[in-house]
Amino acid sequence: MKKEESLFDIFLYETTHLLDEMETKLLEAESNKRTNKEWIDNVFRIMHTIKGSSAMLNFKKLSELSHGLEDVYSFIRDNNIELTSEIIDISLEVVSFIKNEIETLEENGDLGKDITPLKNRIKLIFENLKNFKGKKSNYKVKIKFKKDCMMEDIRALDAKNKLEKISKVLETFPTILKGPDSCKEISEKGVSFLVNSDFKESEINNMLKKILFVEKSSVTPYEFKDLKKVEEEEEEEIEDIKDRKHYISVDVNKLDNLLNTVIELVTSRAVLEDRVLKEFNKSEEIENLFYNLNERIKELQENVMEIRMLPINRVFSSMKRLVRDMSKNENKKIELKFVGEETEVDKNIIEDLYNPIMHIIRNAVDHGIESRETRENLGKSSVGTIILKAKTEGGNIIISICDDGKGLDRKAILNKAIDKGYIKKSNREITDKEIYSLIMKPGFSTTETINEYSGRGVGMDIVYEDVKKLGGVVKIDSKENTGTTIDLIIPLTLSIVSGIKIISNNISYIVPINSMKLIFKEKREDIVKDTNGNMFIVIDNINYPLINLNSYYADSNYIDNRNKIIMLIEASEEEKFAIAFDEIGGEYQVVVKTFPKYLKKCTKSLRGLSGCTTMGDGTISYIVDVTGLALELNKKVSE
Amino acid sequence: MVKKSYMLFSIKDRYYAVNVDYIQEIINSVKILDIPRKKDYCEGIISLRGEILPIINGRKIFNIEKPNLKDDETVIILKNKEDYFGLLVEKVIDVLKIREDEFLEANAKNNIQGIIKSNEKLYKFKNYTVIVLDINFFDKI
Numbered sequence: 162m163k164k165e166e167s168l169f170d171i172f173l174y175e176t177t178h179l180l181d182e183m184e185t186k187l188l189e190a191e192s193n194k195r196t197n198k199e200w201i202d203n204v205f206r207i208m209h210t211i212k213g214s215s216a217m218l219n220f221k222k223l224s225e226l227s228h229g230l231e232d233v234y235s236f237i238r239d240n241n242i243e244l245t246s247e248i249i250d251i252s253l254e255v256v257s258f259i260k261n262e263i264e265t266l267e268e269n270g271d272l273g274k275d276i277t278p279l280k281n282r283i284k285l286i287f288e289n290l291k292n293f294k295g296k297k298s299n300y301k302v303k304i305k306f307k308k309d310c311m312m313e314d315i316r317a318l319d320a321k322n323k324l325e326k327i328s329k330v331l332e333t334f335p336t337i338l339k340g341p342d343s344c345k346e347i348s349e350k351g352v353s354f355l356v357n358s359d360f361k362e363s364e365i366n367n368m369l370k371k372i373l374f375v376e377k378s379s380v381t382p383y384e385f386k387d388l389k390k391v392e393e394e395e396e397e398e399i400e401d402i403k404d405r406k407h408y409i410s411v412d413v414n415k416l417d418n419l420l421n422t423v424i425e426l427v428t429s430r431a432v433l434e435d436r437v438l439k440e441f442n443k444s445e446e447i448e449n450l451f452y453n454l455n456e457r458i459k460e461l462q463e464n465v466m467e468i469r470m471l472p473i474n475r476v477f478s479s480m481k482r483l484v485r486d487m488s489k490n491e492n493k494k495i496e497l498k499f500v501g502e503e504t505e506v507d508k509n510i511i512e513d514l515y516n517p518i519m520h521i522i523r524n525a526v527d528h529g530i531e532s533r534e535t536r537e538n539l540g541k542s543s544v545g546t547i548i549l550k551a552k553t554e555g556g557n558i559i560i561s562i563c564d565d566g567k568g569l570d571r572k573a574i575l576n577k578a579i580d581k582g583y584i585k586k587s588n589r590e591i592t593d594k595e596i597y598s599l600i601m602k603p604g605f606s607t608t609e610t611i612n613e614y615s616g617r618g619v620g621m622d623i624v625y626e627d628v629k630k631l632g633g634v635v636k637i638d639s640k641e642n643t644g645t646t647i648d649l650i651i652p653l654t655l656s657i658v659s660g661i662k663i664i665s666n667n668i669s670y671i672v673p674i675n676s677m678k679l680i681f682k683e684k685r686e687d688i689v690k691d692t693n694g695n696m697f698i699v700i701d702n703i704n705y706p707l708i709n710l711n712s713y714y715a716d717s718n719y720i721d722n723r724n725k726i727i728m729l730i731e732a733s734e735e736e737k738f739a740i741a742f743d744e745i746g747g748e749y750q751v752v753v754k755t756f757p758k759y760l761k762k763c764t765k766s767l768r769g770l771s772g773c774t775t776m777g778d779g780t781i782s783y784i785v786d787v788t789g790l791a792l793e794l795n796k797k798v799s800e
Numbered sequence: 801m802v803k804k805s806y807m808l809f810s811i812k813d814r815y816y817a818v819n820v821d822y823i824q825e826i827i828n829s830v831k832i833l834d835i836p837r838k839k840d841y842c843e844g845i846i847s848l849r850g851e852i853l854p855i856i857n858g859r860k861i862f863n864i865e866k867p868n869l870k871d872d873e874t875v876i877i878l879k880n881k882e883d884y885f886g887l888l889v890e891k892v893i894d895v896l897k898i899r900e901d902e903f904l905e906a907n908a909k910n911n912i913q914g915i916i917k918s919n920e921k922l923y924k925f926k927n928y929t930v931i932v933l934d935i936n937f938f939d940k941i
Contacts, residue, residue: 668834714836754852759885763842763854764835775847781833 172214176263181479183207184256187249188481196244204252205234211259222272223259229283230255236290241298251282253482299331300358300365301383305351310374313347314339320372321354327368328358355383413508416469423462424752427657430458431749431777459750462657470505473551473560476515477502480522480549487526494544495530504551506558510651513631514560517624521562521647522547524621529566529645539642541565554733557633557788558653563646569597569639595796597637601625624649632771634792650733650788652771658753662746662782663728665710669782670742671751671774672728676787679729683741698739700729706738706794713769714783732791740785749776753784769793803897806932809876811858811890812865815930817898822935824877824884826892832875843888846875853877855886856938880935898932 186204190196208231215223230252237244258279262272304320306313317338324330332355335343358365362380369378434451441447477499488495506514530536530545537543550561571593578599600621628635633651660671661680679700687699688707696707709725725741732738751774756767771786806817832844832855841860846853855875859866875886 666834668836757852757854757883759854759883760835760845760852763839763845763856765837765839767836770836773852775852779831779847781845781847781852783836 169218172218173263173266175214176211177260179207179211180256180260180263184253184482185478187253187256188478188485190244191246191249191485198238201234201238201244205231205238208234220266220271222276223262223266225280226255226259226276226283229280229287233283233287233290236287242290247286251279251286255279255283298358299383300328300356300362300380302354302356302365302369303351303377303379303381304353304369304372304375305377306348307374307376308348312344313352314341314344316372316374317343317347317352320352320369320375323368323372324354324356324365327360327365328356331355331357351377411468416465416508420465420469423458423465424657426458427462427750427752428775428777430454432779433777435777455750462750466507466657467505469508471508471511472502473504473506473511473514473558474499474502476511476518477549477551479515480518483519483522484526484547487523488530488545491526492533493526493530494533495526496544496546498546498548500548500550501552502549504553504558506551507653510558510631510653513627514649514651517627517649518549518560518562520620520624522549525562525564525566525645529564529568531567535567541642553653557650557733559733560649560651561646562649563644565644568641568643568645569600569637571596571639571641574599594636594638597639598635600637601635632786634788652788657750658774658784659748659750660784661728662749662776663710663726663740663742664744664746665742666715668714669746669776669780670710670714670770670785671749671782672730672740672785673787674748676730676732677728678731678737679727680745681727683725683727698727700739705729708738708740708790708794710740710742730787730790732787736791736795738791738794740790749782751776751782751784806896806898807876808893808896808930809874809889809891810893811862811872814862814864815893816858816862816889817896817930817932818876818878819932819935820895822878822880824879827875827877827886829873830875832888846886848877851884853884853886855888858887858889878935878938880938885938896930 183204186200186207190200208227212224212227212231215227233248236242237248258274258276259272262274265273302324304317306316310316317333321330321333321338334353335346337343338347338352356365362382365380366378369375369380437447437451481497484495484497525547530547531539531541533543536545546565548561548563550559550563552559574596575591578596583599583602601624602622625635628649628651631651633649636648636650637645638648639645658671658673660673661677663670663672683698689697689699689704691697696709697704698707699705707727711723723743725743726745727739727741729737729739753772753774755772756770760773761767769786769790770783771789772784774782774784776782805820807820807823808815808817810816827848830846830848832846834844835842835854838844841857843855843857846855857872858864859872872888872890874889874892876889876892877884877886
């Protein structure tokens with residue numbers, strides 16, 4: 162039985178979306194310092210809609226609040242008033258207020274909190290607006306100076322200066338006032354200005370009359386629309402309609418069901434192919450049929466995955482508000498930049514990315530970026546920068562959060578780590594990356610003291626856990642006084658992988674195909690061992706770490722002398738390594754399953770594996786966790 | 801008193817029983833696959849209609865010596881709370897109907913010392929000692 166969506170559910174859904182839209186619009190206006198009629202219309206419409214629907218459901222407080230803002234915006238719209246930061250601030254406050262309260266809103270209830278203070282402030286702003294001198298209008302001001310008054314250009318400039326005191330001069334005719342040519346033109350045709358003012362026509366004209374040598378002056382209201390602009394606007398509108406895409410909103414559960422069906426289809430196809438090829442003679446016809454079926458299923462799967470993909474911008478843009486509010490509070494100036502915000506990520510992942518990114522941004526604003534004075538003393542720009550980057554690389558999405566703040570305090574972290582016994586005091590060099598990764602240890606970060614010295618680390622253990630749940634890893638890099646970069650590396654999709662089947666010690670594994678670089682038979686002379694027993698292989702004169710899967714995935718002291726196949730793997734641009742195994746199978750599309758709980762009880766460790774899958778013949782393969790292996794190798798080498 | 805049904809199975813000369821409520825099915829001669837870094841008591845995994853289930857080796861958890869030949873090839877699929885897993889045994893014998901008051905208290909003096917967990921119950925059956933396993937027994941592995 163499907164549950165009918167109640168009016169209340171629809172209201173919640175709609176209102177939340179509208180508020181998000183409004184917030185984006187407000188922040189946009191704040192940073193661009195420019196609004197147009199369309200913008201005001203949009204914001205007005207949003208408030209109007211919320212007012213209407215909340216009144217319909219009898220949420221009086223909500224309706225009153227939105228009504229207040231609606232009035233403000235309608236007044237702004239009708240009177241061509243410029244938006245002030247005061248109005249943006251109060252609007253943002255209202256948006257946050259409703260957003261917070263709406264979560265606790267219940268059917269037949271109303272907002273719990275008192276709205277009177279907010280309401281009064283809106284009222285005050287509205288009153289101020291109304292008292293603001295009349296309405297602003299555009300005027301065309303024409304002045305003709307007396308004949309032979311000389312220096313017409315200077316007089317025109319003087320008139321412009323005087324006009325600027327009471328209005329905004331938008332344009333002058335001629336465009337350049339100074340110079341002999343203009344002098345001649347002004348004496349013949351006079352000079353005109355397009356101004357925007359809240360004074361009345363007569364008031365402006367009276368002022369003009371006080372200017373010396375003015376023979377004739379006129380002030381006429383002006384509709385600010387020249388032909389060219391009108392045409393452009395119309396064209397834009399037409400394009401808009403052409404480009405407009407059609408959207409429907411779909412229940413996420415339906416998408417999940419669809420994906421599950423596709424996943425089952427992938428498995429069924431594999432089983433079917435296996436049986437058919439076993440029972441019938443291989444014929445070209447059957448192979449072609451399977452090839453076709455394969456391609457269609459692949460397409461279907463890609464389409465379904467694509468539907469579930471959302472641009473990461475959703476998460477990114479919600480950070481704008483956070484940075485704005487925090488930097489205002491702390492009196493810092495911070496610019497938040499986006500790179501690759503159009504990168505698409507599975508819906509399930511996107512939701513879980515919000516918290517880790519928020520924690521990191523908070524740290525960056527709070528502790529990373531210095532105060533304005535400190536920055537200036539250091540010779541840095543007084544405006545701090547945080548860059549949020551997203552890109553896909555080798556089946557992973559990489560999200561980087563870079564700030565140009567003071568960086569992590571290596572020494573303080575190291576001392577703390579020795580104090581706490583996380584690392585032993587030793588002579589060996591500890592790499593920066595190792596030290597920085599210490600702040601992700603639970604308990605390390607939550608202490609107040611480390612916060613003071615290192616100025617970083619609140620909740621980094623939470624970030625680490627959240628990202629781990631998504632099958633990803635966190636990398637931290639930092640340089641004193643230059644800034645900190647935190648990378649979150651997360652697999653793009655968790656459900657279907659295409660990979661190469663390899664066999665090691667009678668167990669089959671799947672290596673994701675996009676990380677595979679080279680396959681060849683081993684030559685013993687290319688393999689070297691260092692004093693710690695770590696193996697390396699030389700490929701084209703480059704040394705790569707080598708893992709023998711037979712011993713890696715078996716008990717510790719596994720000895721084998723079989724001839725191996727070597728595969729070079731690229732986990733990321735910088736991280737390449739090789740694996741050795743016994744046999745190679747074909748290419749497969751597999752459905753990744755998380756390990757059953759009981760499996761974890763049956764194996765000592767699932768290190769280096771990211772999941773398992775059922776193959777067409779009913780056997781099971783394990784998915785090689787390429788990123789995890791690379792990480793483990795890095796650690797080993799630095800030890 | 802109500803009689804309950806228990807599945808009787810054996811490994812070598814030892815007899816065990818489990819309440820049938822926890823038994824999903826019994827499968828014979830299934831291909832058990834190796835898993836990476838296998839623990840001692842685990843035999844591997846099987847894929848049953850697309851589901852991956854771990855197989856626990858009965859001999860290992862009951863401390864019974866290894867068979868000379870490959871005697872054990874029956875797998876009892878058990879359900880413990882939300883988890884399914886297989887128990888590899890030598891053979892499944894019968895279903896017993898037992899009244900709860902027919903259980904004897906577990907006695908440390910019996911030959912089964914060292915195997916009994918606190919929530920197992922003993923039952924005498926034609927001179928054999930049958931250890932009735934509580935499903936929670938598998939939690940403690």
